[in-house]
Amino acid sequence: MMQAITHWLERDPDPKTREELQYLIDTHEHDELESRFHSRLQFGTAGLRGMVGAGPNRMNRLVIQETATGLGHYLIDHTNDTCKRGVVIGYDGRTDSKQFAHDTASVLTSLGIKVYLTSKVAATPIVAYGIEHFNAAAAVVVTASHNPPEYNGFKVYWENGAQIIPPHDSGIAAEIDIAATKPIPQMSLSDAHAKGLLVWLEDDYYQSYRQTMNSNELLSNHTDPLSISVAYTAMHGVGAEMAETLLHDAGFKKVLSVSEQREPDGTFPTVNFPNPEEAGAMDMVIALADSVGAELACANDPDADRFALAVRTPEGDYKMLTGDQVGILFGEYLLRHTNATKQLVGNTIVSSRLLQKIAQDKGAEYFQTLTGFKWLTNVAMQRQSEEKQFLFAYEEALGYTVGSKVWDKDGLSALVAFAQLAAELYSQGKTIWDQLESIYRQHGVYVNAQRSIALAPNSPSMGDKLRETPPKEIAGFKVLITEDLKASLRFTADGKTEEINLPASDVLIYHLDNDARIIVRPSGTEPKLKCYYEVIEQFKEGDDYQFVQEKANNAMAQLIALHQSSLSI
Secondary structure, X not given: OHHHHHHHHHHOOOHHHHHHHHHHHHOOOHHHHHXXXXXXXXXXXXXXXXXXXXXXXXXXXXXHHHHHHHHXXXXXXXXXXXXXXXXXXXXXXXXXXXXXXXXXXHHHHHOOOOEEEEXXXXXXXXXXXXXXXXXXXXXXXXXXXXXXXXXXXEEEEOXXXXXXXXXXXXXXXXXXXXXXXXXXXXXXXXXXXXXXOEEEEOHHXXXXXXXXXXXXXXXXXXXXXXXXXXXXXXXXXOOHHHXXXXXXXXXXXXXXXXXXHOOOOOOOOOOOOOOOOOOOOOHHHHHHHHHHOOOEEEEEOOOOOEEEEEEEOXXXXXXXXXXXXXXXHHHHHHHHOOOHHHEEEEEEOOOOOHHHHHHHHHOOEEEXXXXXXXXXHHHHHHHOOOOOEEEEEEEOOOEEEEOOOOOOOOHHHHHHHHHHHHHHHHHOOOOHHHHHHHHHHHHOXXXXXXXXXXXXXXXXXXXXXXXXXXXXXXXXXXXXXXXXOOOOEEEEOOXXXXXXXXXXXXXEEEEEOOOOEEEEEEOOOOOEEEEEEEEEEOOOOOOOHHHHHHHHHHHHHHHHHHHXXXXXX
């Protein structure tokens, strides 16, 4: 290991991480050194993400430079006119993000690749938008999204505007491994600019995104925007300026931002975990909403690609909507405002099946993908046609894309679209809760939940264990269909076998005879087993809504308890 450490110290351009590493050596922190050098951060379909620090298994300037070198070589070999078309680069408000973005630009321009580099922090969707705007070969966003402050990341978008999928991830990873053995090419940004290889993206670029969203037909429902008030937080991220501007452009004048969380701050001082899904993360925006009686308390995550909200209840308090509830409201709203028979909508395997039900009812085409927005947008591009244009997709983890101006989740346009959805309802004397009840009464109450089970490191595969003895019954209900995505096969209780048209993945899906669904998959980043549950409760004539909702919640609680106890881990 000392040989690898010495080699690293010779190559590391950052005195800060060299000093950090030397301190670990001098204080004999063997376990910490082992953690940093036993492997390197793995480049995958989400790019890179990890804790900031010295060593190949951390995010630092040398890892970024090696990654950029590998990416540059791969792009030159696999996209047309890469050097001329260029790469768009942007970054979030984390402590090291600007430096990492500049290092990426320095490497790519040294390879002769033109770079469009944001002059200031930028929301992830604003950077992804640049691919189509410039006809660029790729884009890079330096961001760790909603991870804790000690993390950073390097996200890559392909020339089609979507996040990379196989085989590009493994191809780029192989080039990074080669780059890690050779000198790193670099060019100063001033030289790159002088040679025409570096274009600084100033305010006119951000305004172009703004104008594109303002002209988006799906964001043109200007039904009485003054009928609602909106409280908003950027959660110490980069979304506030554009979010407020787009809302104002759409006529929403009663918008207040949480001032303490408005400006980018990579230390995230007022939240324990800068993820709107985490308990307590929305407390300040809800308090602001409550102080003015706002109908909506909205949030973007720190890189503004996700959107979350709490809605004022009839009792006057605020309740968070789940990602599925927001997705369902969006799906119904957008299909109602377009010619549904010409639309294509989709969500992921762990998201609610209610979107499919709504799409079928309105005559739209529906598609389903593996988890991850990279699959939603790449599949949407493949599936859309002149007869069926892509309209909307979502994943339950607060990711939504409205239309195809950005081929990734976009929390900024989602914020505007939801505000317009809400304004239309409230101007008619309805609430978000009324609309949810209306949808549920038509299709049934769909309740979704997720639970994770911690596993011991290096535990044997729970998926393989379940495959050895497939359950015939779960929680007292018969398993009608088992879908094994690792084998790409669907097995029915009566002995039939069918192929599944999805990429292979270590996922098992069980459909029970009470219409419930259970999905089991290992976490891709931690020793965890993730279990996703969905139950459906139909209305009978004269049923009270709260009664059916409570019945569904009780069914969910029982399903989770009985299924989790059946997993002998």
